[in-house]
Amino acid sequence: MGxxxxxxxxxxxxxDRAAERYRAGIDLLLAAWPGAADxxxxxxxxxxxxxxxxxxxxxxxxxxxxxxAARACITKxxxxxxxxxxxxxxxxxxxxxxAIDGQSEQALARALAHAESWPRDAxxxxxxxxxxxxxxxxxxxxxxxxxxxxxxxxxHAYDADDWWFTTYRGWAHTENGAVARGRALAExxxxxxxxxANGAHALSHALFEDGAGPEAEALIAGWLPDYDRSGILHxxxxxxxxxxxxxxxxxxxxxxxxxxxxxxxxxxxxxxxxITDTVSLLWRLAAYGHAVPAGLWDEVRAYAxxxxxxxxxxxxxAHMGLxxxxxxxxxxxxxxxxxxxxxVEAGTLAAGPVVPAICRxxxxxxxxxxxxxxxxxxxxxAEVVRIGGSGAQREVIEDTLLVALMRxxxxxxxxxxxxxxxxxxxxxRDARWQAQLTA
Numbered sequence: 001m002g003x004x005x006x007x008x009x010x011x012x013x014x015x016d017r018a019a020e021r022y023r024a025g026i027d028l029l030l031a032a033w034p035g036a037a038d039x040x041x042x043x044x045x046x047x048x049x050x051x052x053x054x055x056x057x058x059x060x061x062x063x064x065x066x067x068x069a070a071r072a073c074i075t076k077x078x079x080x081x082x083x084x085x086x087x088x089x090x091x092x093x094x095x096x097x098x099a100i101d102g103q104s105e106q107a108l109a110r111a112l113a114h115a116e117s118w119p120r121d122a123x124x125x126x127x128x129x130x131x132x133x134x135x136x137x138x139x140x141x142x143x144x145x146x147x148x149x150x151x152x153x154x155x156h157a158y159d160a161d162d163w164w165f166t167t168y169r170g171w172a173h174t175e176n177g178a179v180a181r182g183r184a185l186a187e188x189x190x191x192x193x194x195x196x197a198n199g200a201h202a203l204s205h206a207l208f209e210d211g212a213g214p215e216a217e218a219l220i221a222g223w224l225p226d227y228d229r230s231g232i233l234h235x236x237x238x239x240x241x242x243x244x245x246x247x248x249x250x251x252x253x254x255x256x257x258x259x260x261x262x263x264x265x266x267x268x269x270x271x272x273x274x275i276t277d278t279v280s281l282l283w284r285l286a287a288y289g290h291a292v293p294a295g296l297w298d299e300v301r302a303y304a305x306x307x308x309x310x311x312x313x314x315x316x317x318a319h320m321g322l323x324x325x326x327x328x329x330x331x332x333x334x335x336x337x338x339x340x341x342x343x344v345e346a347g348t349l350a351a352g353p354v355v356p357a358i359c360r361x362x363x364x365x366x367x368x369x370x371x372x373x374x375x376x377x378x379x380x381x382a383e384v385v386r387i388g389g390s391g392a393q394r395e396v397i398e399d400t401l402l403v404a405l406m407r408x409x410x411x412x413x414x415x416x417x418x419x420x421x422x423x424x425x426x427x428x429r430d431a432r433w434q435a436q437l438t439a
Contacts (some may be wrong), residue, residue: 003019010086011052011089013053015050017046018044022039025043026056026123031164031193031195032196051084055081058071065271077097088121092114096123099127107127115150119153120157125150126168129150131393132388135147139351141382148178151173167196167198168189168198168202170183170187174209175205175390179206183207183209186203187206190202198233200220200224200233201240205391208425209392211427229268234267235266236273239277242257242258242261242281246281248428249428251290254285262277263299272307274303276315280393282297284396286326287403297327298327308320311340312343314387315387317336317359318355320336321337321362322358337359340355340359351388352386353383354380355387358377358384364376365400373404374405381397381398384398406436
């Protein structure tokens with residue numbers, strides 16, 4: 001008897017147990033829930049020639065930046081699929097192979113083409129989506145709209161109760177500014193499967209963008225204890241709660257969450273999340289006028305040292321620039337800025353000139369040259385979206401510009417920016433700043 005995946009696509013395995021374990025593993029992978037690796041390993045043990053199980057295992061390794069293991073698994077998948085895979089499975093493995101090899105532009109093109117033929121292949125459709133997806137890191141200024149377009153193009157292929165698609169569709173709409181629609185879809189997806197870290201994450205974003213910080217804090221406080229600390233989004237979802245606490249003026253509460261869930265050594269998150277979450281939260285604390293406890297910046301710098309040493313990944317580069325500036329490492333900041341400038345001149349930095357500009361502005365801000373910081377950031381503010389990530393993550397750059405304007409005495413410009421932000425979403429922090437400026 002033939003076997004299918006969770007969404008009805010045929011699987012090239014004769015083992016009932018391998019197919020069942022594969023379906024479970026993909027569910028857990030798409031939910032960012034612990035246990036995916038064990039389920040996929042069990043599928044491979046039942047059928048060592050099961051190409052898609054090897055491919056999914058490669059994806060898990062790649063997510064954790066375990067490059068050698070990822071390449072070994074995708075090579076095995078390619079060998080298996082060449083011997084007996086369907087056209088869909090061969091394309092599936094080829095897309096993942098490009099992504100794992102770092103050929104992001106080609107992987108994106110192949111993933112989009114694959115989705116045209118097999119839109120219900122959720123693992124491949126997931127690659128362009130999300131804050132860290134192929135579209136987000138493509139350097140495109142319209143990647144938020146592109147995700148919405150992709151979801152809407154293939155919505156007909158998914159059932160109304162498909163928890164994964166509903167969640168990602170909601171997240172796409174939220175990030176593109178249709179917050180009410182995005183929140184409704186995120187709530188629907190989360191209700192369909194609560195054991196879904198991507199669902200909790202999407203809903204946290206929707207609440208943040210809806211100005212419902214206290215609701216986001218309550219959601220996370222009630223949900224996070226049931227999500228094992230080994231889950232890759234555990235620390236990042238806690239970061240959202242810390243961000244909400246900081247926005248309502250509770251730096252001690254934010255630091256307590258940081259200490260318990262976010263800081264290096266207590267989180268099992270992806271290295272990119274650990275670095276960007278810690279850097280952006282500590283930078284916000286300092287920028288908002290709160291003290292950063294002794295040792296926290298040094299701890300982050302020590303953790304980050306082995307990662308992203310080579311410039312070229314815009315989202316990471318921006319945060320590494322913030323880290324170098326915050327820790328007074330001018331030499332490291334200038335080295336990265338020079339390398340990024342060279343990449344811009346060569347036309348090989350996807351996100352473009354905005355990345356070295358962010359690093360230069362961070363250095364000026366840390367050295368209290370607020371006028372220079374504002375002059376650097378103002379012309380490129382609309383291009384910050386090109387670094388990828390989410391709106392909540394990128395807001396740290398806009399915060400830096402806003403505080404620089406206030407401290408440089410550019411009151412009218414600061415008022416204008418605050419008005420625009422408050423029109424976009426309610427924020428007790430921005431309301432306090434607006435009142436201070438008015439006073």
